[in-house]
Amino acid sequence: MSSSYTNLLYHFIFSTKERQPLIVDEYERRLYEYIGGAIRGQGGVALAINGTADHVHVLAKLRPDKSVSDILRDLKANSSGWMHDVFPDLRGFSWQRGYGAFTVSQSNVGKVQEYIARQKEHHERKSFREEFIEFLRANGVEFDERYV
Numbered sequence: 001m002s003s004s005y006t007n008l009l010y011h012f013i014f015s016t017k018e019r020q021p022l023i024v025d026e027y028e029r030r031l032y033e034y035i036g037g038a039i040r041g042q043g044g045v046a047l048a049i050n051g052t053a054d055h056v057h058v059l060a061k062l063r064p065d066k067s068v069s070d071i072l073r074d075l076k077a078n079s080s081g082w083m084h085d086v087f088p089d090l091r092g093f094s095w096q097r098g099y100g101a102f103t104v105s106q107s108n109v110g111k112v113q114e115y116i117a118r119q120k121e122h123h124e125r126k127s128f129r130e131e132f133i134e135f136l137r138a139n140g141v142e143f144d145e146r147y148v
Contacts, residue, residue: 009047010068011112012058013135014076014099015128021053022093027083032056034082038075042066047109048116052123057116059104068101100132102139 036046048059076095083093136143
């Protein structure tokens with residue numbers, strides 16, 4: 001085969017530092033647009049972005065020459081700086097160090113997009129911590145609950 005073909009789809013989940021509820025309606029849309037633009041800037045495609053006041057879900061298609069850790073490091077660092085510049089009253093805004101990154105098959109893209117679109121409704125019944133632990137367990141990721 002003379003060419004490489006990929007469809008690298010990821011569901012990312014990351015939270016604000018100490019899960020502070022800082023992503024309020026006033027900032028949310030513009031932050032999500034920035035995140036989408038940052039992913040495009042890395043050669044990827046954001047297929048869905050949504051969350052709640054303390055965390056964000058992103059479904060993205062990435063290039064094979066970009067590592068997940070590099071993409072998320074840059075995305076989180078740059079979006080924090082952007083938030084500080086655009087919304088000066090959020091000088092204390094930052095993201096938690098860690099993140100969740102889960103692969104998604106093309107056949108499940110629609111389901112994941114729906115799930116991400118309904119974040120606010122979903123979190124009326126379930127906390128971020130409960131949700132994240134469910135993701136870790138469903139994906140066979142070993143973890144220590146003290147650090148979730």
